[in-house]
Amino acid sequence: MKPAVYTRTMQLFHWSGALLILGLWLLGVVMHEMADTPLKTQLYRVHVGIGLLTLILTVARIVWLFVGKRPEDLAMPAWRRLAFVWNHxxxxxxxxxxxxxGVGMLVLSGIGISPANVIPAAIQDVPPRTxxxxxxxxxxxxxxxxxxxxVHYQFTEGETFARMGVALKRR
Ligand code: HEM
Ligand code: HEM
Structure with a gap:
C-alpha cells in the first residue's frame, strides 16, 4: 500500500531544494543586473558554489524519487491531475x-568548475548561457x-502541505 505522505527524506529534499533553488534564482537576477564591482564577482562565486551543492542534492533526489516510496494520489479531476503531474x-x-x-557555461568558457575561479568577465557567450x-x-x-x-488545493480541496511535512490544520 502507498503511504499517505511523502517520505521524510523526500520532504527534506523538497524543502532544502526549494530554499536553494529560489535563492539561486534571486541571486542570479541580482548579480546579473549589478555593475562590475568586487561584490558582483563574490556573488557569482556564491551562485556557482550553491549551484554545485544543489546539483549534488538534485541528483540524489532524483535517484530517491525512483528508489523510495511515493504517496497515494491526491483526489482531483483528470484535467487538474494532468496539470499537477506535468508541473512536477x-x-x-x-x-x-x-x-x-550552469556547469556547461563554466566548462565551455574555460573557467572550470571551481567557484573560486569564477570572474563575471570570463563567462563567454557560449550556448549554455542563453x-x-x-x-x-x-x-x-x-x-x-x-x-x-x-496553495489553492490546500485551501479549497484538502490537505497537501501535510503530505510535505507542514501541518497547517490542527488535527
Ligand atoms: C536551479 C539552479 C539555478 C538557478 C535557478 C539559476 C538562476 C540563474 C539566473 C536567474 C541567472 C541570471 C540569468 C540572466 O539574467 O540572464 C543566472 C546566471 C548564472 N548562473 Fe545560474 N542558476 C542555477 C544554477 C547554476 C549553476 C549550477 C551554475 C554553475 C555551476 C550557475 C552559474 C551561473 C552563471 C555563471 C551565471 C551568469 C551568467 C551571465 O553572466 O550571463 N547557475 N543563474
Ligand atoms: C524551487 C522551488 C520548488 C520546486 C522545484 C518544487 C518542486 C516540487 C515537486 C517536484 C513536487 C512533487 C514531489 C517531488 O517529487 O518532490 C512538489 C510537491 C509539493 N510542493 Fe513544491 N517545489 C518548490 C517549492 C515549493 C514551495 C515554495 C512550496 C510552498 C508553497 C511548495 C509546496 C509543495 C507541496 C505542498 C507539495 C506536495 C504536493 C502533494 O501533495 O503531492 N513547493 N514540489
Whole structure:
C-alpha cells in the first residue's frame, strides 16, 4: 500500500531544494543586473558554489524519487491531475537544465568548475548561457504555477502541505 505522505527524506529534499533553488534564482537576477564591482564577482562565486551543492542534492533526489516510496494520489479531476503531474515533471526538467547549463557555461568558457575561479568577465557567450537565461524565466513561470496550485488545493480541496511535512490544520 502507498503511504499517505511523502517520505521524510523526500520532504527534506523538497524543502532544502526549494530554499536553494529560489535563492539561486534571486541571486542570479541580482548579480546579473549589478555593475562590475568586487561584490558582483563574490556573488557569482556564491551562485556557482550553491549551484554545485544543489546539483549534488538534485541528483540524489532524483535517484530517491525512483528508489523510495511515493504517496497515494491526491483526489482531483483528470484535467487538474494532468496539470499537477506535468508541473512536477517540468520543474524537475527545468531545474536539471539550469544545473547542467550552469556547469556547461563554466566548462565551455574555460573557467572550470571551481567557484573560486569564477570572474563575471570570463563567462563567454557560449550556448549554455542563453539556455540558462531562458530556463530561469521558464522556471519562474512553472514555480508560480506550482505555488498557486498547491496553495489553492490546500485551501479549497484538502490537505497537501501535510503530505510535505507542514501541518497547517490542527488535527
Ligand atoms: C536551479 C539552479 C539555478 C538557478 C535557478 C539559476 C538562476 C540563474 C539566473 C536567474 C541567472 C541570471 C540569468 C540572466 O539574467 O540572464 C543566472 C546566471 C548564472 N548562473 Fe545560474 N542558476 C542555477 C544554477 C547554476 C549553476 C549550477 C551554475 C554553475 C555551476 C550557475 C552559474 C551561473 C552563471 C555563471 C551565471 C551568469 C551568467 C551571465 O553572466 O550571463 N547557475 N543563474
Ligand atoms: C524551487 C522551488 C520548488 C520546486 C522545484 C518544487 C518542486 C516540487 C515537486 C517536484 C513536487 C512533487 C514531489 C517531488 O517529487 O518532490 C512538489 C510537491 C509539493 N510542493 Fe513544491 N517545489 C518548490 C517549492 C515549493 C514551495 C515554495 C512550496 C510552498 C508553497 C511548495 C509546496 C509543495 C507541496 C505542498 C507539495 C506536495 C504536493 C502533494 O501533495 O503531492 N513547493 N514540489
Amino acid at each position: 515533471r517540468l520543474l524537475y526538467l527545468i531545474v536539471a537544465l539550469l544545473l547542467v547549463s 539556455v540558462h537565461g531562458i530556463a530561469s524565466k521558464l522556471f519562474l513561470a512553472l514555480f508560480v504555477m506550482h505555488f498557486v496550485g498547491v
